[in-house]
Amino acid sequence: MWSIIGASSVGTLIEWYDFYLFGSLAPVLATKFFPQTNPTAAFLSTLATFAAGFVVRPFGALVFGRLGDMIGRKYTFMLTLLLMGGATFLIGCIPAYETIGFLAPLLVLLLRLLQGLALGGEYGGAATYVAEHSPAGKRGYWTSWIQTTATIGLFVSLVVILITRGSMTKPDFDSWGWRVPFWISIFMVLISYIIRRKMHESPLFAKAKAEGKTSTNPLKESFGNRYNLKFVLLALFGAAMGQGVVWYTGQFYAMSFIGKVCNIESAQTDSLMAVALLMGTPFFVVFGGLSDKIGRKGIMMAGMLVAILAYRPIYQKIFTTASVKGRTEITANLTQNMEAKTLPNGDSTYHYNTTHFYEDGTKYSYDSTVTVLKDATKEAVKPKIAKAITLNSGDKWTIIWLVWIQVIFVTMVYGPIAAFLVEMFPVKIRYTSMSLPYHVGNGIFGGLLPTVATYLATRGKESGDPTWYLNGLWYPIIIAAVSLAIGLLYINGRDKNVHD
Amino acid sequence: MNQIKRIAGIVWILLALAAAYCCIFIFGVPKMASGKQEDLVFGIIILFVLTPIIVGGLFTFGYYALKGEYDTMA
Numbered sequence: 077m078w079s080i081i082g083a084s085s086v087g088t089l090i091e092w093y094d095f096y097l098f099g100s101l102a103p104v105l106a107t108k109f110f111p112q113t114n115p116t117a118a119f120l121s122t123l124a125t126f127a128a129g130f131v132v133r134p135f136g137a138l139v140f141g142r143l144g145d146m147i148g149r150k151y152t153f154m155l156t157l158l159l160m161g162g163a164t165f166l167i168g169c170i171p172a173y174e175t176i177g178f179l180a181p182l183l184v185l186l187l188r189l190l191q192g193l194a195l196g197g198e199y200g201g202a203a204t205y206v207a208e209h210s211p212a213g214k215r216g217y218w219t220s221w222i223q224t225t226a227t228i229g230l231f232v233s234l235v236v237i238l239i240t241r242g243s244m245t246k247p248d249f250d251s252w253g254w255r256v257p258f259w260i261s262i263f264m265v266l267i268s269y270i271i272r273r274k275m276h277e278s279p280l281f282a283k284a285k286a287e288g289k290t291s292t293n294p295l296k297e298s299f300g301n302r303y304n305l306k307f308v309l310l311a312l313f314g315a316a317m318g319q320g321v322v323w324y325t326g327q328f329y330a331m332s333f334i335g336k337v338c339n340i341e342s343a344q345t346d347s348l349m350a351v352a353l354l355m356g357t358p359f360f361v362v363f364g365g366l367s368d369k370i371g372r373k374g375i376m377m378a379g380m381l382v383a384i385l386a387y388r389p390i391y392q393k394i395f396t397t398a399s400v401k402g403r404t405e406i407t408a409n410l411t412q413n414m415e416a417k418t419l420p421n422g423d424s425t426y427h428y429n430t431t432h433f434y435e436d437g438t439k440y441s442y443d444s445t446v447t448v449l450k451d452a453t454k455e456a457v458k459p460k461i462a463k464a465i466t467l468n469s470g471d472k473w474t475i476i477w478l479v480w481i482q483v484i485f486v487t488m489v490y491g492p493i494a495a496f497l498v499e500m501f502p503v504k505i506r507y508t509s510m511s512l513p514y515h516v517g518n519g520i521f522g523g524l525l526p527t528v529a530t531y532l533a534t535r536g537k538e539s540g541d542p543t544w545y546l547n548g549l550w551y552p553i554i555i556a557a558v559s560l561a562i563g564l565l566y567i568n569g570r571d572k573n574v575h576d
Numbered sequence: 577m578n579q580i581k582r583i584a585g586i587v588w589i590l591l592a593l594a595a596a597y598c599c600i601f602i603f604g605v606p607k608m609a610s611g612k613q614e615d616l617v618f619g620i621i622i623l624f625v626l627t628p629i630i631v632g633g634l635f636t637f638g639y640y641a642l643k644g645e646y647d648t649m650a
Contacts, residue, residue, distance in 0.1 A: 309637040566646045
């Protein structure tokens with residue numbers, strides 16, 4: 077069983093690694109492929125972020141889900157692995173915008189779309205494959221290893237980037253070094269491909285195929301058949317939708333909130349997130365295993381409930397912990413600098429930096445850059461403001477624990493869900509039927525969370541709401557509450573059969 | 577219990593309609609009309625991807641619940 081888990085998990089982990097690389101390296105990629113001075117390139121950049129992350133994934137679920145139910149799980153998730161690896165490697169090979177012009181962002185967008193498609197097909201295949209190999213009574217435990225890969229994939233992408241950055245100078249990294257993490261992907265994919273090639277087809281699918289019981293049109297049977305469609309809708313609205321927003325809140329919105337709303341310095345934000353994720357990851361397996369004993373529904377619904385109740389107090393505490401208000405400043409250490417530069421086009425920039433130091437070890441740096449244009453008739457450039465708070469060790473750990481609690485909520489809803497979805501659908505349409513609600517729940521309901529939440533918070537700030545920074549949480553709270561109500565009322569949770 | 581499941585079906589249908597209003601008039605149209613490219617893509621995705629899924633999906637789910645399709649879940 078461990079060889080099946082290993083081969084499936086490593087491949088899925090690599091796919092998540094590939095997918096996250098794009099996001100983690102977005103600032104560098106923007107300068108290479110999507111110059112903001114070119115409106116079309118900037119538009120493609122936004123499209124690459126939204127379209128691949130959200131819209132294409134459910135299509136990948138449909139395309140590869142159909143294949144997986146017709147030709148087999150093994151070949152389909154080998155195909156998605158190669159597609160993802162190839163697309164990632166090629167992103168690392170595309171010449172920059174200044175070399176090949178408009179073709180560069182267009183190629184990146186196309187490859188990014190392929191990544192989204194591949195990811196849409198991979199997860200359902202891996203989860204189904206592992207579940208169909210697992211013995212009864214251990215399915216939650218074994219599939220939960222697949223569930224750890226999304227978090228570990230993010231972690232590995234951050235580590236590979238950190239190591240690459242650390243092994244060269246900043247100009248080298250900005251010039252060509254950023255391509256290395258993309259190139260590394262092809263080696264990881266090849267190794268995973270060799271491992272997966274030796275694997276056997278899922279026994280349940282092989283049996284169904286031998287008996288001629290596979291579906292000839294999985295899409296029609298999954299979504300055109302009223303009996304199955306009602307299960308797909310229940311899986312989406314009663315589980316995957318709530319799970320998706322809880323996952324994205326704990327893993328991504330927390331990071332954005334700490335960095336952008338609380339202004340915690342970026343390296344400290346990355347490190348505290350990494351620690352919280354690492355400490356929380358084993359609980360995917362804990363709750364996956366527990367779901368075999370006490371049921372999947374109870375754990376997932378409990379995860380949603382505690383998340384709904386705890387989000388606002390948790391984020392309030394993060395906000396107050398990160399604030400410099402109430403700290404005693406060492407005024408003797410206050411530093412103020414100003415640097416003036418004249419640019420080649422005759423414009424001038426003035427960079428001001430003020431750094432405050434506090435008795436508890438916290439540091440607050442405030443940077444502003446003002447540009448004075450040579451041509452006074454041109455529209456003035458807005459000053460650039462950057463705030464960065466570096467917390468003392470005690471406050472840093474307080475925030476780590478507050479993020480960790482959210483990761484625990486994630487593990488409660490996400491740990492058992494692969495087994496839950498697999499058990500909900502019959503063998504012949506399982507890959508298709510479970511992939512779509514999963515990717516709509518995570519890709520669309522979850523994927524839109526940072527943007528919708530930021531929009532709600534901005535509206536609250538503009539209207540003068542004193543707790544505007546908590547307004548973004550209404551999106552995950554409302555979505556999770558609806559999902560919880562539907563799940564409690566309609567999910568039975570007693571179906572543990574995967575042989576049907 | 578089945579009676580509650582059916583009555584709740586009406587709630588999901590009403591919720592789908594409320595979601596349609598929010599997605600179109602609070603998020604979608606204002607974003608598309610803002611003139612910023614980032615907002616335009618976001619508005620398009622809200623209107624043409626999220627709205628059909630929430631409204632169509634939740635409405636169908638509510639309709640099925642109301643008709644008693646979920647009375648005898650395995």
